[in-house]
Every structure is written in C-alpha cells, then in structure tokens.
Amino acid sequence: MNKLGIFVGSVYGGAEELAETLAAKLTSVPVEIFFDSTLDDFMAYDADTVLVITSTTGQGEIPENLLPLYVALKDQFPLLPKQRYGVISLGDSSYGEDRFCGAGRQFDALLSELNSQSVQPRLDIDAGVHFEPLEVADAWFSQFVATAEQAAA
Template sequence: MARLGIFIGSVYGGAEDLAEALAESATSIDTQVYFDPTLDDFLNYKDDNVLIISSTTGQGEIPENLLPLYVALQDQFPLLPQQQFGVIALGDSSYGEDRFCGAGRQFDALLVELGAKPVQDRLDIDAGVHFEPLDVAQGWFNTFIAQI
C-alpha cells in the first residue's frame, strides 16, 4: 500500500483542520499527519509521497511549527529523487501577490531543488475568495491520491 505523509504549517488551525479532513478521506492509502515534523519524520517518506499543507504568515513566511523542517531540508539538502509530493498553500491575496501563499511557494521550490517530483501543480487557496478551503482542496486532493 502506498504511504502519504502530510506535513502541516499552521498558525490558527485552518491548515491543520484541512489536513485532518483530507487525511480522513484518504481511505485507499496509509496516511500520517505531522503537526511538528522533524527532518527524520520527513525523510521516512523519501521513497514515498508527501503533502505539504501550509498557511502563510506575516510577510509570506512559513509558520513556526513547519519552519524547522524547512530550514533542516535547506541546510542538509538531502536529495529526494524517489519522493513524490504535492503542496496546498493557504493565503490571502489582499496582502499582496509577493506574499500570497508564500510558505507553499517556498516549500514547492525547495522540494523541486531536492529532486522530488511534483504529482500535480501546487494548489493556492485564497482565503478572501474561499472561506472554506476544504471545498476547493477536496477535488485537488482526490486527483492527487489517484495519481500516487
């Protein structure tokens, strides 16, 4: 059975709620959700599938609970040619295009640099347009699961 690690960056719980709902809907795959992930947690999926679900803070930054993983991946730069990934980025476009979904954009770019393979394009969800991110994310996630 395929495995999926879902790694969450959340400040107020929206990304965490979305991750839990999506994980519950993934009945055909072994899914584990990580709120305070370590590099070891992430590297346990180097030959499997990962999904980053992150809100964006401040000036387009990665939330504090996910930032240590991002920094560790940057610093240690483990090559991940067997890993497949997806990114769901939560943001608010009213803060400006350069900040919108910044955390997700940063993770997306880093994983590509590490050699991981995107399963499909990143999903950016604008809180100013979509008040319930699950309504937008569920269809994207269903396609993601079908492709892995």
C-alpha cells in the same frame, strides 16, 4: 503510493483542520499527519509521497511549527528523486501578490530543488475568495491521490 505523510504548517488551525479532513478521506493507504515534524519524520517518506499543507504568515513566511523542517531540508539538502509530493498553500491575496501563499511557494521550490517529483501543480487557496478551503482542496486532493497512486504503480 504505499503511504502518505502530510506535513502541516498552521497558525490558527485552518491548515490542521484541512489536513485532518483530507486524511480521513483516504482509506486506501496509511496516512500520518505531522504538526511538529522533524527531518527524520520527512525522510521516512524519501521513497514515497508527501503532502505539505501550509498557511502563510506575516510577510509570506512559513509558520513556526513547519519552519524547522524547512530549514533542516535546506541545510541538509537531501536529494529525494524517488519521492513524490504535493503542496496546498493557504493565503490571502489582499496582502499582496509577492506575499500571497509564500510559504507554499517556498516549500514547492525547495522540494523541486531536492529533486522530489511534483504529482501535480501546487494548489493556492485564497482566503479572500474561499472562506472554506475544503471547497477547493477536495477535488485537488482526489486528483493528487489518483495521480500519486498511478505514479507508484
């Protein structure tokens, strides 16, 4: 892994805070965090590694600041076979299973359709169980980084 782009979808700041905390832990490669990303931002990682960290809104929807990127990827449909990715999805299971972590599920499915290579299974964090998402995300992120670095070697 030569660089990592973290693309964040957030409404109340929880996903932003998680992204910043995780990015600070990675010192071996350059990390850039995108809160209002464009397709060009994302395509700069077409041969490297991306991490999508997103909360879920309303009926399982993608937050407004990440939705334009999702729509652009869906519309342009750039195949990304050299890209590696991971998804951390924040949600609340009390809203129902079909809505729980819906934004992350949608991004995971789209990146798979674009032939991007999943580094490891999506992490769904339930706010009803884990008030502090870092408790769960920390170990997952360490494994994600190790696996992405091995894949890039």
